[in-house]
Amino acid sequence: MDRMPKWADVILTPLISLALAFAISALVILAIGESPIEALKVMVEGALGSSYGWGFTLYYATNFIFTGLAVTVAYHAGLFNIGGEGQAAMGGLGVALVLLAVPWPHWALALPAAMIGAALFGALWALIPAWLQARRGSHIVITTIMFNFIAAALLNYVLVNLLRPVGSMDPASASFAEPTHLPKLSDMALGFGMEWGKNTPANVSFFVALAACLLVWLLIWRTKLGFEIRAFGKSERGALYAGISPVRITVIAMLISGALAGLMAINNVMGEAERLVLNAVEGAGFIGIAVALMGRNHPFGVLLAALLFGFLYQGGGELALWTSVPRELIVVIQALVILFTGALDNMVRMPLERIFMALRRKGA
Amino acid sequence: MTAQPEVPDGAPAIELRGISKAFGPVQANKGIDLRVSRGTIHGIIGENGAGKSTLMSILYGFYRPDSGEILIGGNPITITDSQTAIRAGIGMVFQHFKLVQNFTVLENVILGAEDGRLLRPSLSRARGELKRLASEYELQVDPDALVEDLSVGHQQRVEILKALYRQADILILDEPTGVLTPAEADHLFRILRGLRDEGKTIILITHKLREIMEITDNVSVMRRGEMVASVTTSETSPTQLAELMVGRKVLLRVEKAPAQPGAPVLEVRGLRMVDAAGVERLRGIDLDIRAGEVLGIAGVAGNGQTQLLEILGGYPEAGAKIEGALRLKGQPLPLTGSDAGARRKAGIGHVPEDRQVEGLIMDFSAWENVAFGYHDAPEFQSGWLMDQSAIRADAQAKIEHFDVRPPNPELAAKNFSGGNQQKIVVAREVERNPDLLLIGQPTRGVDIGAIEFIHKRIIALRDAGKAVLLVSVELDEIMALADRIAVMFDGRIMGERLPEEATTADLGCLMAGIEPGTIAPQDAIPPAALHVPAEGA
């Protein structure tokens, strides 16, 4: 019997966790002599108070949706993919190669090709850890972490020695050609005669991310493959009994997971930087873990959690840029949110369950 | 060690007054009254989910009752945790032993009861104490043996020793015979009688009516969280107890017509299997299972039955080496390189030994579990997606047909009782009308009502001309259902008997690896097996 209603589990628990995280953050801000209310105001106004803020919040959220979904798919197969960082970095390489190799006449042609490149490279980067786990039992957490480092080193080599235009100081690829530039959300709004989010990086990839949420939901809960992934994730013995091959599911789930992480590159590499820079992923792969945890590994939850982290990123960025709150503190706030919503989840859940059970007994 | 509190004469060892405990809307214990007299063996019997485990967990301090009172030796007590329970003189032997496998017997016995910072004084004191207990109660175990090297029966003795070392006056045993051979169970009962005669009080939780009748002095019956009766064992009968448990009349014997065996459905020839660790699990199995018969495989758990079922079911352990030949309806069946899905398509249904780990995904809803293993069946697909309405409809039909309660296909498997979980698995496998049904431990942890139902279904399948391979460690069940009995020991078939000819003693010998009538045991019988009959003698 469920200990508390679903809505409380899905909405109330994260909200209380969030409130606790903000309360402690407020104490820290107070301790360094700033006003938490002012700080919150800067964050909310900077991230949500204008179309400009939303333009950035949605841009960050798009990254987190992709990496959050990547963690989610692997999680349902009982695999903890910590390699989103490396897979997204390799996805960026895939995008860069596709866009630099072919003189695309229009973004609408370039985008599907870039998506294939991104997904393929991300998936391939997840394939080796998946294979090692399935065949050799090497723990996927260890191997995917290792592959983050290998991806960083590989990308560094490729950018410094192969893709960097001669004479450029910057370890980055050449800029992609003008026709491949994705329409920004601001351009699209302008098409409807609306002035919205001028000079913000949110772009058409956001809609791809929304579509990805829907597709992942269909995959996990509506397809035979999703059924097998979930069954395997819950019980490997059970999967064997049911004729589900652990090797096959491990590899497929990780390929999908890696592809989703790789797809992030259409947002940050193709949509924002419009070239491949060295540090393009910037920890979004790791944020994806927190997003998936907080989103209860449900695509819709991932969407909401990604928006929250987009807000934290943009709001935190505003705080660091325009106030005297040191940027290290922003990291502290983000870490507290991760800690409370992810790691300390049970701290809130258990007392809440007790309250609901007590209420129910009284009502009964 | 604290001194035992003063016990007024004539007070019961344990008295419970109006104990209630609820988990959310589920009332696990409702106003339980229980008196257990000192120096008796008191049985507690009830179906799964009747509330026995909850009640014992309350006694051992795992749960706190919502209301009610506990008296130990006439003194009211609040048991807040297991330490309080131990101090009050309660010892618990769990169904799943709580021993540290790579510690010695001695270390396990003193674990948690060490006095002082240094181990050595505790160890030497414990060694003397252990010696005394061993000779007093027939509890011989080598104090320096590693627990992982001990047989299950001996591990259980260590658990009892642990409780006695903590000066337990009241010993609670939860389903203690589930893992034992008949001889080991007999030995355990002798130990328990010895303890009772020394004045200890023993509470025995079991679902086996035979054991209740054999060893207890008094018995209390639980049903749906309530204590429905407490009677003196000598004044009751198994039939009466069964009725009290279920709340209606039950048939303890399975009624069945004589079998009409047809052609062999499955032929097993020279099946050998060496597992990934290099241990030979199957040493040449030959079996024929005919249409219209139930072949029962008896044996103590861990003698290769699991491996046999897994190979036949199409999912042998990874890395195992397998030899031999299988023929299904005359056609060769690949030994390896196949999977469980292919076996199902070939017409083999399989109710696995462990429904919670294999047969069901506990977090899945009942309707998803009804598709489990058959999820790629064409009638469950609709284009790219699974046809949820078709699966739900199918599940609803099976749930009604098998009287699964509650009849709600949306409920997660873990929220059903053991018997209803098993009904879901059996419904899934039997309703597909397989040519061969593999069924392992069909009624383990299943209440009597459901046992009756599942047994009837197995016989119905047999009568429809299908073959059934039944693996069970419950000898009673094998005797009741099987048309032929094969006994497995150490990876081979020790012998075949017809149920009408077989006796428990005869089968018990085979289960222990002894060919009846032979003086010297057969070649290569491991020493572990040898001392069983020696002790039983």
Place this chain on the structure above:
Amino acid sequence: MSLTKTLLASASLSLLPLAAMADPALIFDLGGKFDKSFNEAAFHGAEKWKAETGGSYKDLEMQSEAQREQALRRLAETGANPIVMTGFAFGEVLNKVAPDYPDTKFAIVDMVVEQPNVQSIVFTEEQGSYLAGVMAAKASKSGTVGFIGGMDIPLIHKFECGYAQGVKATNPEAKLIINYTGTTPAAWNDPVKGGELVKAQISQGADVVYAAAGGTGIGVLQAAADANILSIGVDSNQNHLHPGKVLTSMVKGVDNSIYEAFKAGTELQPGIKVMDLASGGVSVALDDNNKPLVTEDMTAAVDAATKGITGGEIKVHDYMTDNTCPVQ
């Protein structure tokens, strides 16, 4: 900044006044203001300007790549002028943003951006490193010298290549050991790994090591001093960190260039400003701390090389021109 000071300063959040008209602004790269190296040098330059003129300026630290453009535009819109940024990573963005604000002057360090309102400040690190190489070769008794780079990026190869040329020109037989700390930005701030690399190089015979590794260099200098071999600092004069143990420092005048850009204010001259040996933009530091280490022979060699380079007789190859280095 001390905690007490901040606590006393304000109980309410002090939204820094967005630069008033024509106040200069400085944007630090992702490494942050206090990276013990490049960004910190820029900070010191700005502080020097502030102390001298009593003026005020606005400074920003980046959180993420996407903020570069955000920060530039916001500063330009609030009227900051000139806007100075450190690091080549701003190049691409500045190229895009500068034309939108023709009345604002920009300056960028370590990168060339060809826009009419941008001053590009570049340093000839290869020349300074060449001199460091000359000194290292002279000081080495074993004939083996080391180079420890931070993150493996082209800019540091520029240091490495100049150093190698100086070493080989002085002692063609010399052996050069090259290591990089890593391939992620963390390589700029990993003093422990820097120390380990020094130990590894010592075991291969190195007795002088040149650290071009930002904060990682602190660990390099420490480990070298502990092992009693010589080290060469970078960016700012680090001779004082271990007096008598640091052979010299290849000083890159980032602080000065920022100071000058601020001083020029809105009159900042667009175009490429090359900070080379001749203009004092790069140099090797000589002070009391390393005086006992510098022999007359060494001084003579450095003077000769300096003359050669400024006079044009010695051409130090710039790695950036063709991504290759003539000596290894």
